[in-house]
Amino acid sequence: MEIKERILKLRELMAKNNLAAYIVPSEDPHFSEWVGEHFKCRAWISGFTGSAGTVVFTQDKAGLWTDGRYYIQAEKQLNNAGIKLFKASEPDVPSYIEWLKDELKEKDTVGFDGNVFSVSRVNKMEKELSQKDIRINSNLDLIDNIWYDRPEIPSDEIYVHDIKYCGRSRKEKITQVREEMKKNGVNYYMISSLDDICWLLNIRGNDIPHNPFVTSYGIVGEKETLLFINKNKVSSSVEKELMEDGVFIKDYDDINGFLEKLGDKASIILDYDIVNYNLFSRINKNANNVNHVNLTTMMKAIKNEMEIKNVKDAYIKDGAALVQLFKWIKENVNNNITEIDVAEKAEEFRKNQALYLDTSFDSIACYRENAAMMHYNPYNQEIPTYLKEEGFFLLDSGAQYLNGTTDITRTIVLGKLTEEEKRDFTLVLKSVIALSTAKFLYGATGSNLDVLARRPLWEYGIDYKCGTGHGVGFLSSVHEMPQRFSQVPNNIKLEKGMMITIEPGVYKEGRYGIRTENTVIVVEDEKTEFGQFMRFEELCCVPIDKRAIIIEMLTKYEMEWLNNYHKKVFETLSPYLDEACTEWLLKETEEI
DSSP: OOHHHHHHHHHHHHHHTTOSEEEEOSOOTTOOSSOOGGGOHHHHHHOOOOSSOEEEEESSOEEEEEOGGGHHHHHHHTTTTTOEEEETTSTTOOOHHHHHHHHSOTTOEEEOBGGGSBHHHHHHHHHHHGGGTOEEEOBOOHHHHHOTTOOOOOOOOOEEOOHHHHOSOHHHHHHHHHHHHHHTTOSEEEEOOHHHHHHHHTEEOOSBTTBOOOSEEEEEESSOEEEEEOGGGSOHHHHHHHHHTTEEEEOTTHHHHHHHTOOTTOEEEEOTTTSBHHHHTTSOTTSEEEEOSOHHHHHHHBOOHHHHHHHHHHHHHHHHHHHHHHHHHHHHTTSOOBHHHHHHHHHHHHHTSTTEEEESSOOEEEEGGGGGSTTOOGGGOSSOOBOOSBSEEEEEEOEEETTEEOOEEEEEEOSBOOHHHHHHHHHHHHHHHHHHTOOEETTOBHHHHHHHHHHHHHTTTOOOSSOSEEEOOSSSOSSEEEEEEOSSOOOOBOOTTBEEEEOOEEEETTTEEEEOBEEEEEEEEEEETTEEEEEEEEOOOOOOOGGGOOGGGSOHHHHHHHHHHHHHHHHHHGGGSOHHHHHHHHHHTOOO
């Protein structure tokens, strides 16, 4: 069906169910950032394929709300669909709830599937809509009724993530969780976020593209742990290992009965932001529930010594693969290669590295004006884009290795550049250096430091409409909470062992996009009478293209940083490269 036909069928179902509006979010029941094909309802009904956004339908209007990363992409993909784009990050743009309050009448009903709405999201919506006596119906998955060829959830078996990679046993992690449960006075902890479940139990799966997770729920009790999962996914050997550590396998849907049977002496801790509303509604009304940030969130964010040792190796392998790739691009730019060719070649070089499993996200391989779309995907384009000997090419990519997750962006020169392009590239480099070299007192948050990266761009009246960086998981999500660099205030301290990206950029619609991204790890610096100071250590080992740098714009300190960084890149990677790549890298890392 075409998009317009899908929307027509949805509106027919809305009328049958007496709904004045219907909401389709991006989420799955576990609030994964990237969802499996089965749960891409918003993309299917709207045609917009970005990872974030909510689409709302009434009988005669429709709107999509998404953030600044996707404005350009959404405008293109929504063309002729009859869906208006609401730029959610912009001032004076109403939220979809405010829009519904204006559009609907008193006693109208708004419908949605409560399995893909969090408790906190429904509570907020119900509170605001009740001001106009607008009602909600959370038990309607209308998309499932019209998506006739909806993909199934994968049935691949789970596997154990060996302690030689992750550094801590599941017993140790569960014991730590139970200590936190005692502090909070509860005897059960419910986990619905897939990355937390996989981290806690040292298991991985294949249910979401590029994210090694398995569709499941977890309950940690005072004496035993329950994993609710499709039992066909668990081999007898894995089940035996889990049972030996006090983890017992239950059917996926058995979580409902478990919650219904909780007694009045039971108390359960859960995170209202990432537990779905319908699941929450199953909790016995006599049981006490406590809303709390996931107990495992901070635990997994702080990498242990073994994880740090392993992920450093993963970034060396990644760097070696990208050096081979960038050499190949520059040597073949005249051979009719496309953005997709580059993405596939990047995966080919990475596959040759030990312990490689998958890319960590769909590679953002984009030439010239396509790079102005922050989350551009070359596979979504009807006509392939060919590279030429002019302008910039941007590649944001990463990999999942058994010993770590990587994420790195480089913008490389393919040919002649304008002075404006060179200036903007240099400003982005200055921004990266400014934040990468920060020395800060322990207790600082990412929002405290974000301005360091923006200042070089702000001085030229330039900004980027997104955060500056995000946490990175370990054989997990490439975007990991809770740490981040952003103008949006947050109270998460940057702790020793946290991995986080630094990725400022310049994006000029219809012209070009520039981003340089390094992943760093938070380490301790000196301790003085004023307290413990912290700094960042770079993990990425890939050269920065000197051809785009206006050297006169760099300070002496910035030039020294770049030369030292390139010296480290060459010394680290050259033992892993053949003679031709080593010679190429030597030229790329020569001092300026």
